[in-house]
Amino acid sequence: MSIALQASGLGFAYGAGFALQAIDLTVAAGEFSVLLGPNGAGKSTLVCLLTRLFAPSSGDVAIGGHSLTRRPGKALEGLGVVFQQTTLDLDLSVVQNLRYAASLHGLAGRGAEARIAEELARVGLAECRDQPARRLSGGNRRKLELARALLHRPSLLICDEPTVGLDMPSRRALVAHVRSLCRDSGLAVLWTTHLMDEIEPDDQVVLIDRGRVRAADSAARLMAASGARDMEAAFTLLLGGDKR
Amino acid sequence: MIWLIALWGILVREALRFVRQRERFISALVRPMLWLLVFATGFRAALGVAITPPYATYITYEVYVLPGLIGMVQLFNGMQTSLSMVYDRETGSMRTLLTSPLPRWWLLASKLIAGTLVSVAQVYAFLLVAWMFGVTAPAWGYLTVLPALLLSGLMLGAAGLFLSSAIRQLENFAGVMNFVIFPAFFMSSALYPLWKIADSSPLLATIAGFNPFSHAVELIRFALYLQIEPVALAWVCGSLAVFAGLAILGYDPSRGLMPRRVIE
Numbered sequence: 298m299s300i301a302l303q304a305s306g307l308g309f310a311y312g313a314g315f316a317l318q319a320i321d322l323t324v325a326a327g328e329f330s331v332l333l334g335p336n337g338a339g340k341s342t343l344v345c346l347l348t349r350l351f352a353p354s355s356g357d358v359a360i361g362g363h364s365l366t367r368r369p370g371k372a373l374e375g376l377g378v379v380f381q382q383t384t385l386d387l388d389l390s391v392v393q394n395l396r397y398a399a400s401l402h403g404l405a406g407r408g409a410e411a412r413i414a415e416e417l418a419r420v421g422l423a424e425c426r427d428q429p430a431r432r433l434s435g436g437n438r439r440k441l442e443l444a445r446a447l448l449h450r451p452s453l454l455i456c457d458e459p460t461v462g463l464d465m466p467s468r469r470a471l472v473a474h475v476r477s478l479c480r481d482s483g484l485a486v487l488w489t490t491h492l493m494d495e496i497e498p499d500d501q502v503v504l505i506d507r508g509r510v511r512a513a514d515s516a517a518r519l520m521a522a523s524g525a526r527d528m529e530a531a532f533t534l535l536l537g538g539d540k541r
Numbered sequence: 542m543i544w545l546i547a548l549w550g551i552l553v554r555e556a557l558r559f560v561r562q563r564e565r566f567i568s569a570l571v572r573p574m575l576w577l578l579v580f581a582t583g584f585r586a587a588l589g590v591a592i593t594p595p596y597a598t599y600i601t602y603e604v605y606v607l608p609g610l611i612g613m614v615q616l617f618n619g620m621q622t623s624l625s626m627v628y629d630r631e632t633g634s635m636r637t638l639l640t641s642p643l644p645r646w647w648l649l650a651s652k653l654i655a656g657t658l659v660s661v662a663q664v665y666a667f668l669l670v671a672w673m674f675g676v677t678a679p680a681w682g683y684l685t686v687l688p689a690l691l692l693s694g695l696m697l698g699a700a701g702l703f704l705s706s707a708i709r710q711l712e713n714f715a716g717v718m719n720f721v722i723f724p725a726f727f728m729s730s731a732l733y734p735l736w737k738i739a740d741s742s743p744l745l746a747t748i749a750g751f752n753p754f755s756h757a758v759e760l761i762r763f764a765l766y767l768q769i770e771p772v773a774l775a776w777v778c779g780s781l782a783v784f785a786g787l788a789i790l791g792y793d794p795s796r797g798l799m800p801r802r803v804i805e
Contacts (some may be wrong), residue, residue, distance in 0.1 A: 349639070351791075369642070370642045373640060373642035376640065380633060381631060384635075384636045384637050386554070386633050389554070397551075397554050398637060401547050401637065401643065403544075403546050403642075434649060465549065
């Protein structure tokens with residue numbers, strides 16, 4: 298199985314303190330990996346390092362085998378991102394947002410229009426294409442961001458707490474949609490969250506806290522190893538609490 | 542080809558934004574028109590302008606101040622570029638730009654080119670209105686000024702980009718107005734010739750002589766009269782290189798100020 302994302306010895310410091318230390322992370326093609334951690338654990342900082350918004354103080358990231366430090370262009374070609382905070386231009390229409398994103402990946406003309414139509418249909422927003430993004434509901438804005446992240450057919454999708462602020466049906470629909478992409482097209486997914494109900498037993502889970510990896514294995518094995526009855530209890534135990 | 546597609550995408554986005562922000566366009570016109578029709582009219586009687594290059598005859602103050610007001614349009618537009626970058630950063634939409642596989646310097650250059658084209662469009666709209674009020678330049682000057690407008694627009698836009706990498710929050714933009722736009726404009730040759738400033742304050746004349754905005758105004762002034770002012774040209778090109786270099790450094794993830802901006 299090919300490796301879509303590999304982070305090794307990743308560290309990030311600002312000021313006098315360390316935000317992240319010695320992070321090792323691997324996501325294989327077709328794998329749904331969950332980056333789990335409490336608020337302030339360093340998940341979003343790690344996403345910024347994996348997307349080259351920040352440069353690491355130590356270590357490196359490879360996407361599709363290309364180093365993000367040495368060959369950022371090639372590495373970023375294979376990456377789609379949905380950030381925690383919405384990054385849509387709310388005054389542009391749905392289709393204008395997608396055209397802009399397509400152009401930043403070198404897609405234009407009929408090819409771009411075909412991809413846009415395909416992605417909009419896939420997330421069920423085809424009828425909203427000319428609406429300003431501002432008029433979309435929270436759930437639909439997330440779907441649009443997902444469509445935008447997949448326009449250039451990346452091999453790796455990073456979603457940084459994409460379900461924050463969504464109601465339960467929208468959350469479930471979004472998670473199910475991304476899981477189906479993972480299963481059907483071999484897309485590698487790194488999904489950051491602090492919500493346990495988004496995790497399934499077969500998912501690879503990387504648990505981080507205070508800037509360090511505390512555990513990494515499948516959800517089922519982590520639960521078994523901790524002796525906990527569910528993922529939430531396992532999470533608490535692995536972070537040093539007691540919730541058997 | 543991919544680079545040009547990205548440039549086009551950024552140009553279209555900036556154009557759509559500009560069209561949407563009608564107030565921005567109107568204020569870009571009203572501001573210099575107020576200076577031209579109110580301030581300059583009042584100064585006309587008090588301030589005569591002797592024959593100095595590029596002018597071949599005595600000129601009215603309105604004619605003298607026209608290049609300065611063109612510079613003002615571009616200065617405000619450059620700062621608007623800065624404001625929109627800070628706004629993009631706060632709203633998160635800059636992340637879409639910065640995670641593109643294209644080199645960051647090219648993405649910044651594309652933003653700069655887009656902002657410059659918007660400023661040139663604003664300048665020509667201002668020149669049209671000024672012409673309707675009888676403040677004119679030689680007919681060919683409207684064409685020969687274009688390269689000067691592009692250069693000065695790029696320089697002021699690059700200064701705006703650099704500032705945007707250093708400004709922490711949108712709220713701090715008022716400080717930019719007070720500490721960048723007003724000193725740059727008032728301590729320059731936009732409103733008075735340098736020799737006239739030197740008469741009353743040699744220190745202020747020296748400061749104005751080192752102000753890149755003065756040289757942008759002089760480049761525009763000479764270009765409007767079908768001439769090239771080599772010192773101003775060198776200053777504008779040099780300042781463009783410095784500001785663009787600083788902006789690229791500011792947005793470099795390994796060296797710039799971006800991580801601090803995002804974390805804070």
